[in-house]
Amino acid sequence: MAFKLTGEDACKKPLPTPIPNPYWVAFSAASARLIDLSLGRDNLPSDPTWLEVLAGNNPINHSEIFPNPISTAYSGHQFGVWAGQLGDGRAILLGEMAGQELQLKGAGKTRFSRMGDGRAVLRSSIREFLCSEAMYALGIPTTRALSIVGSDLPVRRESVETAAVCARLAPSFIRxxxxxxxxxxxxxxxxxxxxxxxxxxxxxxxxxxxxxxxxxxxxxxxxxxxxxxxxxxxxxxxxxxxxxxxxxxxxxxxxxxxxxxxxxxxxxxxxxxxxxxxxxxxxxxxxxxxxxxxxxxxxxxxxxxxxxxxxxxxxxxxxxxxxxxxxxxxxxSLFRKKLGLASSLDRDMDLIERLLQAMHESRIDFTNFFRKLSDVKAGATVDQIPLRDNFINRPAIDQWFSDYLIRLNEESSDDLHRKQRMDEVNPKYILRNHLAQVAIDKAKEKDFSEVATLLRVLEKPFEEQPQYESYSYPPPADLSRIEVSCSS
Known part of the structure; x- marks a missing residue:
């Protein structure tokens, strides 16, 4: 196990607190491959006892697989203020498999829970599970999510919700x-x-x-x-x-x-x-x-x-x-690639900054704009570019597109190769809040199909996936202001 420190000032050995009647909410086959976990035809562990393990219900401290679960002490600054000792208040590190640490989040109180209950709720667990795997697919370094195990156990946050345990993987959780x-x-x-x-x-x-x-x-x-x-x-x-x-x-x-x-x-x-x-x-x-x-x-x-x-x-x-x-x-470098620029010129920074300012002023959909930008042809004229219609300041964005077209014509690659490069760095699908909320609302009714569907979509963020085209749309007006907080 990567975190091998021992002693009273390093870690404590907690026993996960069982949850009643656990059930699968979500499972990532891709993450399971990281730890060589054998799966059945349903893409769930072929050994059914893993449901109990990942729920925190097995007597893990007596298990041959995970004999020494720990929670670790750490300290830190929160919102810029020294908060003193904190620690894994609701995370229990089970052990290591195939070079990955396996940690349960929400499996009950630890020595570092302070006034908390050590639990996670279904809502936040779904969000973490989906975003962990979405970030990985985007090529952004992240901890991974293996599973969510749910229970009808009530947990009080801003309202009464139900408990869930999210299993996470990382080479190390040291912070x-x-x-x-x-x-x-x-x-x-x-x-x-x-x-x-x-x-x-x-x-x-x-x-x-x-x-x-x-x-x-x-x-x-x-x-x-x-x-x-x-x-x-x-x-x-x-x-x-x-x-x-x-x-x-x-x-x-x-x-x-x-x-x-x-x-x-x-x-x-x-x-x-x-x-x-x-x-x-x-x-x-x-x-x-x-x-x-x-x-x-x-x-x-x-x-x-x-x-x-x-x-x-x-x-x-x-x-x-x-x-x-x-x-x-x-x-x-990243934003040059988003614009399809293979070469580097000093004036590119002005081009990028002017675009972001214009997008800010007009509240342009960030993901969709860059995705559709790859459709612009180097030989086009400004009035042939539909994207300009979404901006409030038309003279400013027209000037920007005029300068962008000049810049594209200075590149050596053709439109097809440039589009391929851009579509490899500009995702079509991200975990939008309203998509997560739909999945959460269905999950509250014991329908986990939308969680599974979202996972499939987000695992291929750069592909077109025409059957899931609607998942690339901006949120409808009534779902555009979903708020999340530190309890999310």
Whole structure:
């Protein structure tokens, strides 16, 4: 198991709390292949006891498969404020299979639940399950979702809902908060043990570095800078980018009040609990950078093992300054690809920024615009482009399309090859909130067919799938303002 730290300051050994009469809500065959889990014809585990295991109902602490389930302690900053010790309040790590950690979310109280009940609800479990697999299909690093097991057990949130347990997979669930935890306790031996574990199992290239802990920090920054750029490129908002929700492997994790934008809004807030807009779309890169600064502070004692305080600060500051450079380079590359530009010119940034500003002002559907942009022919005239009709400021967008056509004609590839390239990076299908809500509403009536259908669609986001064309449509007016919160 990747998280091998032991002791009172590292982890506790909880026993999952059984749920009555569990039943399958959803299952990902693709994720099951990651752990070599044998499936039957119905794409469910061929061994029926897995329903009980993934519900948290087996006496797992006596199981030969998962003898030592744990929940881990971590600390962190929440909405920019130090929150002290947190920990896996509703997550129980069962163990490792085929290099993947298997974790149950919602399987009952742990030592770190504080005032919580340790449960997850059907609504939030469906959203996390679908988005985890959707993000993977989009090519964005993420934890994976294996299953949802439901129960009629009542759970109180903003209203009374029913319980569900979501099984998650990742090479490791270690987060920035784990480093912050040991740093806050001034427990440098444990901090070093954690960093060494991470290097040995996930960053072996750091072993060859002259300063392996600084190199580890640098590589974590690189991964998360790239991740933030990838989120921006598909219009994804995480919702709660607290430092304890940030993976040190650069994975999207802890899906709560997330959302893919429908109408593009630069300052879009997907979490109605975020009244100050700290985690709005346009602030995600800045906040991720801030979280890397939290990690730098936590790793400071490790850098001081081979350098004095001033030198350690200088080294970490220099490494941290690379974050915005890596982010900007990745972001520019991704948006050039979205526009179908194979070459790179300095004026491309002006073209991209003007387009996003125009989309913001006219609230253009982010996903559909870029998908349909591949239909524009380099030899077209501006008045032959239907997309312009959706913009309020016609003179401005006409000028933009005029400049875009000039830019396309500077490229060497033909329209067909450019369209193929664009359709490989501009998805047709994303997990829109209204689609998730339809699936949730049906699931509440014990109809899980829409969850399965959405999974099939989202597993192939770049394909046309004509039978599911309606799943690419923007939300109807009555479903365009679905709100999610930290309980989602």
């Amino acid at each position: 920035i908060g784990h480093f912050e935890h040991f740093a806050s306790l001034q427990n440098t031996p444990r901090l070093k043990e954690l960093a060494d574990l991470l290097i040995n199992e996930h960053y072996p290239e750091c072993k060859q570095s002259q300063n392996n802990y600084l190199d580890l920090f640098t590589r974590i920054c690189e991964r998360n800078a790239t991740l933030a750029a990838q989120w921006q490129s598909v219009g994804f908002c995480h919702g709660v980018l607290n430092s304890d929700n940030i993976s040190v492997l650069g994975l999207t994790m802890d899906y709560g009040p997330f959302g893919f934008m429908d109408q593009f809004q630069i300052d879009h807030i997907c979490n109605h609990s975020d009244q100050g807009g700290r985690y709005a779309y346009h602030r995600q890169p800045q906040v991720m950078h801030w979280n890397m600064a939290c990690l730098a502070s936590a790793m400071m004692p490790l850098i001081e093992l081979t350098a004095d305080v001033d030198e350690a600060e200088k080294l970490l500051r220099s490494a941290l300054e690379q974050f915005p450079l890596i982010y900007a380079k990745t972001w520019q």
